[in-house]
Each structure stands twice: as structure tokens, then as C-alpha cells.
Amino acid sequence: MACRSCLSLVRRLLPATVLLVLSACSLALSPAAASPQERSKGLTLDALLKMEGLGEARFDPTGRWLVFERIRPYDAYPDYSYRTHAFRSSGHQVWRVDLQAGTDPELMPGIDPSAHAWIESFSPDGTRLAVTQYRASRLSLSACEMETGACKAFEPVPRTDWTGEYRPVWVSEDQLVYTALPAGQEMAQASLRAATGAWLTKTWAAAWRGDTVTSDEVRTRPPVTSSESVAGQLVRVDARTGETDIMAEGRFADLRPSPDGTQLAALAVSGPLPLDPGRLQAAIPRRHRLVLFDLEAGTQEQLADGKDFAAYTLAWAPEGDGLLGFAWEDGSGPSSGRFRVIDTATGKLTTYTHSGLDLASERERGFAMRPERAVFLGKDIAIFARPVPTGHESEALFTPKDIGEAGLARSDWYRLSADGTHEALTGDLDHVSGVPLETGRDCFLIQAGQGLYCMGSDRRRKQLISSASGDLRFVPAGSYSTYGALSRPDPGGGALVEASKGEASAAILIGPATRGLPETMSVKSPAKGAAPIAGSLKGAAALFRVGSRAGAELLLVREGADTRGRPLARINDHLQDVAFGTWHSVSYRLEHPGDASVAQDVASCLLLPPNTTEVPLPLIVEVYPGTVPRCEPRTPILSYPNPNSPYLWAGRGYAYARIALPRDYIGTEDGPIAGMDEAVDAGLDALLATGHVDPDKIVLSGFSQGAVSALYVAAHSHRFAAIIARNGWADLTSHYFGPPGIYSILDPDYFGSEFIRYEAGAGSEFSLGGSPFEDPGIFYRNSPVLLAPDINAPVLLMHSDMDSFSMEQFDEMYSALLRAGKDARYVRYWGEGHGPSSPANIRDMWTRFDAFMEDVGVMPAVAGSTPE
Template identity: 25%
Template sequence: AFAREDTLARWSARDRGEASATALETRGGIAVPDAPRPRVEVRRVDPATGRSEVVAAGPIDDFAPSPSGRYLALVERGEGVAADDPLVQLAPTWRSRLRLVDLRSGADWRVWADRDVAANLLDWASGSDRLLAWARPDAGAWRDGDLWLVDAAARTAAPQLRGRLDPLGPDAFDLMTAVRATWMGEIPVVFAARPGQARRDWQAVRPDGVETLSARVPNPTPSLAGVAADGLMMVADGGVWRLRLGEGGRRLTPDDQVFARREARDPYAPQRQQLNAYPARDWAPVFDPSGGLWIVQADGARRRLTGQGGTAAWMSGTADWGVVTRRRDGVTRLSLEGPHEARILATANADLARVAFPRIVDVPHPDRLGRPASSRLFLPTDRPVERIRGVVVMTYPDSGATSGLYEPGVLFQGLNPLLPPGAGYAVLWAAMPDAPPLERAEAYARNIDIALDAAAAAVPGLPVDRTAVVGHSYGGYAALMVASATRRHRAYVSWAGPSEPAVMWGEFQGTERAALSDNLFLLYRAGWAETRQGGFGAPPWRTPEAYRAASPFYRADRFADPVLLITSDRDVVPMSAAEMMFSALHRQGKPARLVTYWGEGHWAFSPANLIDVDREIDAWLDRAFRTSTEDPRSASSRSATSSPSSPRP
């Protein structure tokens, strides 16, 4: 929203004959925008009168009030900082400083002048005005930091770990791989490993030493189902565990009874609240395989509530009742469930009860590396296998194929494999391991071949000679790489797929260009290319051969089959990725279509645009498969091994 306003303001300034420029400098690896970051205010609001007053102002990125209401912790933006080498994808490009404000007296305290505070941890103890934060020295890396206990009343800050624990593990520190820590009463607890060990456990940190709370848990998790003064609740290895001092972890549920934790979360909440916000309770709501809701108490007592079946998720409640969402046959119901009755509070998407959702078949098979994998096949229910129009292969490298995202009634903004079966297609969500940059095109194509062969064996008669490959984001990139490596498939769809990693490495996001003072993602795409999915390990000028080999754009001469390219002007993957690919295919006289959604980001949020995306894909598939369904001979002339640069039959 701010970027849109800034853009409109600059256009208006130009129309009035005024200067409309933005500027950004780099000095010693530090980005310096000409415009300062806008002033942010934190206000205290009286709910009875609606009156508010400013209690803090400045370049504030985050704040957290203490439970007593007396103190306010502020994370403020400091000076710029050069990126680490090797690059970390989501590392901020500025210092973050911690300031505490006494809301009674108005006095404030800048805790450090030479320490950088991590964005993911700002946790107050419930019974005292003491705060946990992770901070590093300005001259050091994040791994050189420590867990600090900040006492607001005493104005003291003391490191807690002093090298006794490693909470980071093998991961580089960024906004997505952060320290996990909270309070067990007045005792700090952190998910960390002992020196020299790979396994991380929940550790209690006390002045007299460190105690491993989850030592007896086979596979402890960084997620906690409950936090109380005398212990933690954790769901792991199919059971509910109690973590207390002196016990090392005690399983509260029988070994032969399997439970899972499914609690709704806000995907748009700040990362800090997603990573380090734990329920304050000494009980845990869990679900059995049938969808039954259970409340497990800290003493091991458990009780099944009255909700019935479906795919369920805990929303809110107490140890006696819960508000739960349950999905069945596409219909979502919000229910109030207690020990004796369940009451439906609201129903969403009731019309979906009349929709015939695809039949889902899990297809186990080894991947191209010989490891066990499982793809998922979605079959239309309105026709026999021999009348299926074609197979749409959806993929995303290194993804599992059985994600709950693809259950009926789950609405999301990406590709939905539940939709093409309604038009008569089968959808194969192909499990696919990633591959090194120099091997990707052929490796991706080979893995799709394996998944298709396994699907054909599982469902005889499946038309695996009439296929298209569809992907979003990194899946869209994979689709383009496959298009350059095989003639097996009739068409391709790439939505938000980065077609040229070297351009992806450095181009700004559309929302950044007009708001350079908020350059959080300045190095996001460079980090993507060098680390994580890109996996190139270095910038383009150090390994140009790898970038070129793994670039669909530089393999455009090998494309032969129709490609639908979908992009958006506010996407983190720049529009130029699709535009360059389209131009390359146009220059060669090869079939392609480019569709741009204005005002959208990496996904489509407008209902009209979501519908239009599906219409575009359906029309593209219809055009690709129409000839093959009318003339079976046209499919027999294609093969999985033919050269992509060979003449089209």
C-alpha cells in the first residue's frame, strides 16, 4: 500500500512539473537511500473513550508491551550494514536497536549502542518485567550473538548462553531461521544444541547451569503446544509430552495412540509472532487420526470432546471447550465443541457439498535418485479413465506431493490441482527432488517421466501420452527447464517462474522502486540465487557457466511446445522474467502467451483475477489437448526422449 501511494505521489509530482526522482547509493556495501524512513508512532488507546496518545515515535520496526503494562520494548532501525558473505537471503540490511520506554514516567533506555538485535525474538516473562532478546556485537556475525536477559526495572542486560548452547544449528541466520526461545515461568528456555552436537533440544537456562528438558523425546520439535510456569507441553513422535525440570521429558499419551497438533495460524502475522509466540497454558489440544479432538492435561489426564470427523484445526478455547474448524467435502464449519455437545456456529462454502471433488490416488515410486517418494494423482469423477482429456503435471522441486493444501475446500492463491479435473483432466502432483544447477533441466524432466510412468502403472489407461507441465514460482521455473529438455509434453504453464537467474539476482521488486527507504528485500533475490533454491553459491560474475546452464532464457532455442507465461507487476519475481522469456520465444516464432495481472504480487488475491488465472490455464490446456484428443495419431509421434530442438512432427 505504501509503495502504491509513493508511486502515485511521484507520478503526480511529475505531472505538476515537480521533481519525482528516487535515489539510492551504496557505500562500502551499505545501501543509503536519499529519503529517510517515515516516522512511525506507537499510540496508547483508551478503549472506553477512543482517545489516544503517542507514547513512542521514530524509525520503529517492532514493539512489544510488557505484561504489567509498564514498559514498552521498541526495535528501532539503525544505520545500514553490509551484507554477510556468504549472502543470507532474508538478512536485514540495517542495524536494529533495542529501546525500552517506561510508560509511567516517560523515561527511556537505549539498551545497547553497539549491539544488533534480531527481529524474531522479543519475549517478556509473564510474572516480571524481564525480556528475552538475541543480540550480536556490531563487529560480529549473528552466530557470535547471545541470548540476553534484559531487566527493565533494574536497567541491566546479561548474556545467558556464553557458548554453552548453539541455538542456530547448521542454518544461516536470517528472518526465517531464527532463535526459538521463551520463558518457563521465570526461567529462560531455548531450543538449542550442546556444543559439538547436531541434535537440538529444549534447554532450561539457569545461573547454575543448563538442563535438557526434552532429553527423552526421540525427535523434539521447536514448536510448543503450551507454556506454563512449571513446564512445557510438546507434541512430537505422535504423542503429547510434558517437559519439566528433573524429568527429561515424559510422554503423557499411550504409545499406541497417535495424536497430531493442528492449530490455525495467521500466515500474515509478523515472523516474530509466528516463530516465538507460544500458548500460555498447561494443557494441549490435539487430534486423533479420525479428527477427534482431545484435551491432554499436564498430569496426563485426557478427554475427548464431541466434534465429529473432517479435517480439523483448533482455533481457540479452554481446557473444557474449543472453537474448531472442520472441513468435509469442501464445506467448512466453525463449531463450539465441549465434553457433551458440539454446536455449529457458522458454515462457509455450503454450496461445495454439491461439488464432485476429484478422486485422489497416492502414487509411491522411487525418485530419480532411488529414494522413496510419493506423487499424488487427482482424477475426475465424472468420466472413466479412457475419457480423461489429458494429464496435467504440477510440480515444485523438493516438495512433497501430499500436502494438506490440496484438500477439498482449502482456498489459496496459487495453483489448485483440484480445478483441472473439473474440466476433464487428471492432475499429477509430481514429487521431485531438486538438482544442482548444471543438471536441472534433464533431472527435472527425468523425474517427471518417472512419476508419470508410476501413475500409468497405478491407473491403467491413464493418458500419459497427452501431458502438460504447470508450475508456480520455483515450480514455474522447473516447468520452463523441462520445456527445454524434452518433447514429451504438449504445453507448459509458468506462473511467476524466474526465467533468468542472473536477472533475478539483481533486479528490484516493483514495490521497492518507489519506497527505497524500506529496502528490507534489497538482497532478497540475490540471496535466493546464491543460497536456498537458487543454489548457485556465488553471484553471476563468479560462476557464469552455472547461471547460464540453469537459465531457461539461455535455453530458449531448445523450446518447441507452447508456453503460457503469467506474471504480476508487484511480484517478488520481476515481470521481466516472463517478458524476457516471451520475447525470446517470439523472436524465434515459437508459440507463447503472456498474461500480466496488475496490482497483484506473487499470488493472485483478487477473486476476479483468481478466476481469470484458472480460465487462462484451462483455455491453454484445451488448445493444447484438442488436437491430440481428436486425432490419436498426433500423440504417437511424440516421445519422452526426442530432442527438444528437433523439428516438430
């Protein structure tokens, strides 16, 4: 298309309020010549299902052993029952390398090769490795001898979640302490689908035999905090003898051994069961009481009576004589919380009131609504906070925050004394991180734009690494019980930081901050684009991952050895010749639907299929509330076998778009997504102006929260040839009152938990600020099930019986479309969770996509597109 005609098209298609920033001409012109790689085929489903992966990696404390997770080809998994979907988080195997002997990598011999297995943690001296395994619907914790590879699996099933609250901890070289699930609740979240299926099968059979009562009862309860302990056990297991000792009855979170290993601090959990941490939290009251265990005497003592602690905020003083945590008075809540220090010898509690400051929340960077970790700084503590708003100078605040919330004032590290006085420690630094990388007796280590600094207890600040070394990026060490996501390292293990400068990079290995400044060592990257994923100062080694398109390789580099690195693993060579297509950023100005005077520049992302020579193309438009997409100018890297991948659409010849839907611009007084159709229309106008898209072959697609969004937009915009909605909900009222799918079958405490999505003041894309009792009209007006008569395009609905969103929601939506006389298809997958995990069902899903596209005239017939 000529540049002149491009500009003409822009003028015809774009309204005056939409300014196209990207040059449409540069998008429309065909490349002068295609490389052999560009001429290769796009991503196929067969290729995706053969994908392997790499997980966590860890050096032991002595630097002798390296362990890493390698993920099997997806179509070779032993089973697909893990959680509510199997891809990305299962299929792992643990491999070990003896750096001292220089042996080749091998599977840990004592682990069941048919199990999914994940790294948990090394013992203090590195002679043992804790490993979590999942096999035959059962989760277990094991301790493996590094010398022999022999593993002991422990019977009590561990309680786990991604928040880090239930991490197993080593209290000696032989002994491991963890929270176990109560008898009868061994299903845990990991085996929820399989456990639910087994329970239903057993219960149905009992009812059909006629000899067993199969009823249960759910009762409402007043919203008061219960002091009754949540069921579970705190167990200590001996990796040498295999013996199990029950230390206490009940559930315990945030296990923290003292520096000398003689004591264990923990939070006893009481009250109704909390909801699954991967879902929105309902405001069900529960308490966390601070308990101190004497590991030698076998006794326990409750500290800080009348205080409710936030889990994952406990920290020991370097000398082992005090505990720091964030807590509030009974009957209040986190917003009134204060950091407290407890003298473990006397039980004396000191409150540190942060008047004039608003504590920064971990939620701001995508995790839980709890303060960033505080650390000891001599007799004072250091906290991460920002000044309170004008007019609140005398208040100590901890206000709710959203993920990536805009407009927040900068946060800094502050020294806070017991008398309430405070001083900024980092006010002259840029881009200060709220994550302490290491803490010790004399300083704690933080990252800022100018480099890495040790903040001293003597009020001195020492620069450890300068930003002249390159752009610095902290590399967290993950585990099964934290999923590598928390980025809150525990003290004493050192840290790993990547320094990149142009095309060169290095791994900066940082030792424990025991006394004085921690030691450091730099290990150069072995190849362009290689990124460090694990390091050992004692072993003088770093493990790098280098990616090439969807393939990847692990390279071990040791100080003074071959700088090219020693290859340890290589995956996905079969994807090296796949052309994934190219992403383009399409920028435009988006007006606020409720106020035309308010606008912002946004960008939607357009993926063009490989070897694009014919235009215009059919387009898949993906919507999800709150999306602010980042386009990939580089060659895409597929990190896991995602059956929902946009590259599968590109491989079939479709253009694919992620539309910018910032939360502030899709919500109006009419509803939280009431302005989404206008935002989608603006994005479509900009995409059409590129000349790549066929306006008659645009398909709107949404998954999960995007499903209800797509159905809502389809009722308010008629620019789509077809609609695909998968694994979401459709009726806000019945969703508000209804059960959260599979979660309520085995656990009645989940009933009524979806209300928080609509009443939450922060952290929800669907907040309506109230209940259907107060304003039923707004629930009705925003429910796609009641808007079915306004949907004119053919609809493909897909859902699963074991999803966290009840499949009954789409039963309703299909019935509404049926009664409204609309063209609809409804596919239900049995035994699946949040979308299909089974390779057979994944193949079926894509076969049905092909058949649907052919049927509605968006794409010509594809071989094998007729579902069985």
C-alpha cells in the same frame, strides 16, 4: 486393462533403474460401481468463486465472548486489491457470540461491513477486542467494545508482517501500543498494489501537467551497519478516549509488556529497511537495540549496549525483574549469538554460553532463521538445541538450516546455567517439540511423544497429559499480525491441544501456568472428524470445526451441555455434491543425476478426475523445485478459493500430477535445477506405467518458481505437448541484478535484493553460490531465455504488472521465443499481483487455458473457450 497387460506396460516403459512400487493394476481398474456422489460433476470455476471460508477464532480471557472470522464468498468481496493476491488472506469479517446470554452469532456492529476485518487480540479482561481492518487501500487498527460493539479506529497506520515482530500489545484494559508507519508510507504491504497505482497515477498526472518535479534518486551505499533509526513511531492509543500518544520516534519491534503492565520492552530498529518478510531476505545490515519504556513515568532507557538482538526472542522473567533475549556483539552476526539475561533494575547483563550445543532453528519447521524460544527456569534458562558435531565440542553454535532439512540430529530441551554448564531435560522422551506451550513461575509446558510435561524449575518433571489420551496436536491461536503460522504462544494465555484416538477426539483446555501446574479440562468432540480450533478453560467451552468435503461447520461445545454442539456457522453447502477426483501415490526409485550409485524411493501424486471411465487421459504436470508431495488418500478438502487449484483441472477432465523434485536430486554442479529434467522424466515414466496417461497429451505447467523450472525442463525434455509458465522469471542474470517487481517502485531499498536467491547458502532453491561477476557462464546455461531455441512445444506465458517478479522477465522470454521462431502466446494482466485476483481475470485465465488446450490438440473444444 488386465493385470497382465499392466505388468507388460511396466516392463516396456520403465528403465531398469526405476522400480514401480505402486501396483499399476489397482489404479487402472475401473470401480465396480459409482455412488451418486461419485457420479456428480467435478469442480467448476463458478462453484470455486462462490466459496466461503473460516479464519481465526478466539475466546476472551473471561470465557464470556467468542469471536471468529467468517470469509465472504469470493465473488462477493468488496475489493480485490489486498497484497499481491486477494484469495486466501482477505474477505474476512468478524463475528461475535455472547456465551453468557446465549445469543446467536452476529457481525461485530461497529466494524465497517464493507471492509476486510481480522481478529488481533483481546484486552487483558476481555472488555475490548483489537481488530485490523483494510478498506479503500488503507489498513487500520481498531479497538471494539464487546458490550456495545462500538469500535474506534486509530489514525496512525500499523506496521505489520507475518513474523510476529510487529504485534500490537495491550498494556492495560484501555491502552494499546503498536508501531506505526511513517507519514507518506501508509501503503504498507497490505495495500501495496493499490497504493502503487494511486502514486503512479498522481505522479504521471503531475508530470503531464508540467508543474511538478517527479524524479527520485537511488544511490548505492557501502555495506555497513547504520545506526540511524528506521522511520516510524511507537504509539500508545486509548480505546476509551480515542487519544493517541507518541511514545517514541522510530520503528520498534517485539513489543513485550512486563507482567505487572508498568514497563514495555521493545527493540529499536536501525539501519536500512529490511525486505518484505514474505520474500527471501537480503543480507542488508540492520540493528535491533533493546529499549525499556517506563509506562508510568513516560521515560525510556537503552539496555545491553553494543548488542544486536534477534526480533521475536524477548521474554520477561515471571517475576518481571529480568529480560531474556538472543543477541550478538556488534559487527558479528546471528551465528555468534548467545542468549542474554538483563536485570531490568540494574541493567546488568548475563551471557549464557551454550558450549557443546547447536541451537535448533525455527527455520527447520518453516519459519525464520532464529533460535526456538528460550524460557526462564528458575535462575537458569531452558533452550532447545542438539549436540554439536564431533570435533566442535568446545563451540557454541547456531548454524544455518533449511526448511525440513534432512539428516539433522535430534534436538532436546536443555537446562543452561550462567556458568555454561548444561543438562538434557528430555533425552528420554520421543518426538520432543521445541515450542513451549505455556510458561510460568514454576514450570514450562512442552509436548513429547509420551504426552505433555511441565518442566519444573526444581528439576522435577511432571506429566500433565499422557499420550494414552490419544495423539496430541498443539493448536496455535493466530492473529492478523502472525497469520496463525508462528506456533509460538505467549505465556499467560493457556493453550489448546487436540487429543485424537481412533475416530474419537477431544479438546484439552490448558490454563495459564501462573503458579504450580496449570489446570486442564477435556471437552469431547461433537462429531467424527471435528477438530478444535479455539478453547476457553474459564468458559468451559471449545469451538470445533467439522469439514465435509469442501464444506465446513463451526460447532460450540460447552462442558455439561449438549455434546452434539451448537452450530454457529456453516459454509459451502453448494460444494457438497461436487466430486473432486481421487489422489493416488505413484512410487518409484529416483537416481541422482550426478551419481547413479545414489538413489532414493520417492512418490509423485496423481489426481484422477471424477468418474474416470475413459483412459488414457490428458495430463497436467506441475513442477516446483524442492517439492516432496504428499498424496491425499482421503476425500480432498478445498480450504480456500484457489484459482490455481488442481481440482479445476480435474473438473475439466484432465489428470493432474505433482512430480517429486527433492532439492538434493535436482541440483548438480551444472546448476540448482540442472537435474530437474531427469527427475521429471523418471516421474513421467512411473505415471505412464499406470495406464491412465496419454503420452502424446502431457502438458508441463509451472507457477512462480515453478515457471522458470518448467521453461528450463521444456528446453531439455521434448515429451510435452505444450508448456504453461506463469508469474515467474526467465533470465537468471537480469533477475539477479533487476528489481523485485512492484516492490521497488515505492521503496528504492528493494533494488538489487534478488541476489540473495542465488548467493544464499540455505533456504533457496536457486543457489549458485556466487554472482554473475564470478561465473557468468553458469547463469547463462541455466537461463530459459537463452534456451529458447531448444523449446519445441507451444508455450503459453502469463504474467502481471504488479507481481513481485518483474513482468519484464516474461517480456524477455516472449521476445526470445519470437526470435527463435517458436510457437508462443503471452498474456499480461494489468493491476494484478502474483497471479490474477479479480474474478473477471480469473475467468479469463481459465478461458485462455481452454483455448490453448484446444489449439494445441490436447483437449476438444470447450464451450466458451474463446477469450474476448
